[in-house]
Amino acid sequence: MAYDVIVLGSGPGGYPAAIRASQLGFKVAIIEKESLGGICLNWGCIPTKALLKSAQVYEYMKHSANYGINATGVEADFSAVIKRSRGVADKMSKGIQFLMKKNKIDVVMGYGKIKAKGQVEVTAADGSKQAVEGKYIIIATGARSKELPNLKQDGKKVIGYREAMVLPERPNSMIVVGSGAIGVEFAYVYASMGTKVTIVEFLPRIVPVEDEDISKELEKQYKKFGIEVLTNASVESVDTSGSGVKATVKKQDGTVTLEADVVLSAVGVVANIENIGLEEMGVKTEKGKVVVDKYYQTSVPGFYAIGDCAPGQALAHVASKEGISAAEHIGYNEKKFQHLPEAMDYNNIPGCTYCTPEIASVGYTEKAAKDAGYEVKVGKFPFVASGKATAAGATEGFVKVIYDAKYGELLGAHMIGTNVTEMIAEAVVARKLETTGHEILNASHPHPTMSEAMKEATAVAYGEATDI
Structure with a gap:
């Protein structure tokens, strides 16, 4: 199986890269180990927005009297909310399948590992292997939930964002560790459904990358909503031996023990760059990311890296633009694109958090x-x-x-x-x-x-x- 361009990963960076490469006249293959659309469409951006919309609708209905409308007997069916979210994700993933066919891109399902320059070995779910060859390889393997040494995820009582989307039943109480976009979005979803939520943030303020005035306003609104917010605080250890979880939390004024049904670890993400052949190929990495130039070329000619595994902001719209730029740079190299792509301005990237x-x-x-x-x-x-x-x-x-x-x-x-x-x-x-x-x-x-x-x-x- 020989191609001009192989894309490793089909998330919001990978699939636009594949489509743009195809538009430029290249023969393209995309390799995906799980579901087309990657984490964003299946376990991230899209299904969380579906959950948030259900939470917002529920809030509207609970307060319908404020709009002169009397709604009685309003209840949240937690399992139905989860089911709707999964349905939205499935629909979007099928949309990517359509785009692959429309753009004549071959989809190879399985785990891809670079074996040599221009060659990727793909291991299918049944263990069978096949070699896929291509002149250029775009690494778009994304990221996963970060685990802290003292906050190991067991998928049951200490969970990541993925498990938080498909819990079998609504917990009565939840501790959210970390107050970035993932943490505050899930905090709102579960609090709106009736879960008692406590946010624990290591830094002095929640949503710490935002302007200070934004942080103060969100904390004010969350406290009004009933969410407890602890800043300058860290989870030192968790005890999962009982029916729930006991978290030892260190604060500036001492240590407290918080009890909850479940702990959601939302302390960030880590790039998926291990065990894909980068070390063997000599591709340079630094601080857990692949080192790239402004056109997303790695230290080894013919290899590009984009999205969460590259140094830019870990955002879907960043990955998409990086993927398109990488494809256009390949096009420029092969005289299929007339000029070098414009370098991305990372100081003009919008950041959005979809809590309420x-x-x-x-x-x-x-x-x-x-x-x-x-x-x-x-x-x-x-x-x-x-x-x-x-x-x-x-x-x-x-x-x-x-x-x-x-x-x-x-x-x-x-x-x-x-x-x-x-x-x-x-x-x-x-x-x-x-x-x-x-x-x-x-x-x-x-x-x-x-x-x-x-x-x-x-x-x-x-x-x-x-x-x-």
Whole structure:
């Protein structure tokens, strides 16, 4: 089986890389050990959004009286919620199957291991092996849930995100260790369903990569929602010998023992780069990632690496762009693409967290901008002052913008509130086009919308606010 390009992994980096390579006229094979679409479509981005939507619908129905509608006997069928989530994932995975056929990409199911330059050995589920050959190999093997030495996952009482999506029944109590996107999203899902949730975060604030104001607002909203939040705290050990779990948690003021039915470890992910032949081929790695240049070439010619196993942000949209760029660079090498792909700007990548309220951000935080030496203009517009948010009963949160005081460049945008993950793209495109604050102010934003909060926050930054 000989190809021009072999893609190892079919997640949100791998399958776009394969499609783009096929569009450029290459013969392409994609190797997948489990399900097309990878973790994102099957056990990550997509099914979690289905769970979150069910949780949000349940919250709406419990508070329907706020909208003048009386709904009685509202109950959450936990198993049905899980079933719907799995159905959404299955549908999306089938969609990738269609895309592979449409683009004439051969799918080879099994575990791929690089055996030589241009050769991958694929071991099928039944143990049979076959060799797949190709001039170029794109490594897109993704990542898995990270395990801490003192928080070993047993899949029953100490679980990762994968088990959290398919628990047979709703736990009465849960400890979530880690408050990144995975941790706070599952915290909201389970708390909304009636689980008593405690978040334990090692750093001084939750969602620690976000602007400090965002962290404070989410913690305030979560505490109001009934979620207990412990920061500057670490799980030292867990005891699973009883009916539930006892977690010893070290805080600044001493040590406490927390009891729960289950502990969800959400302390991050680790790249899947072991046992795929990288060491034997001499492909350079560093800090658990494959070392690549701006075109995703590894230290060994003919090998590329993208997505979670490369150094960029571990986000689906990052992986997709990296995969397309890698395919286009191969196309440029083979004179099937006219120019080198544009290098990715990793300081203009939007980050989205789909808890309630949602979080979306791009660019510098206020602290990072000041640390970088910028004199800044900062504007914040609360949704409580938004007509659309008030009408929708969604007044939590705000939009915060940071501008360079000297030239008016949009340095960063940070949002927390309903549907802000749909709003952040304006800031991403604005930054890409080097738009200034005055251009945002002079661009008509529709009223009444949540999105006009971007303009309103900019008006606050420039001392021209009329609605607050």
